[in-house]
Amino acid sequence: MVLDVREAWEVELASLPGSVQVPMGSIVASLDQLDPDRSIVCLCHHGARSMQVAIYLQRQGFRDVINLTGGIHAWSEQVDPAMRTY
Secondary structure (H helix, E strand, O other): OEEEOOOHHHHHHOOOOOOEEOOHHHHHHHHHHOOOOOOEEEEOOOOHHHHHHHHHHHHOOOOOEEEOOOHHHHHHHHOOOOOOOO
16 A cells, blocks of 8 residues: 555645545544555655655554655656656
């Protein structure tokens, strides 16, 4: 699962198909919607917010959590140059 922790306006600019959007500020309230047994890749704009969320999830017992280093910006530069950057 790709967990996009950016704000809605950011997701509207660029997003990965099939990702689940939960803004960083809503993670605590949305924790029960996430499966701790599922692999989760956390994503934000440059990787700082998603790293904080990944660390938080690991501390809550989530076992397989990865931060997408460089965020959606790095993804657009290295994987999908057709994706809009902001």
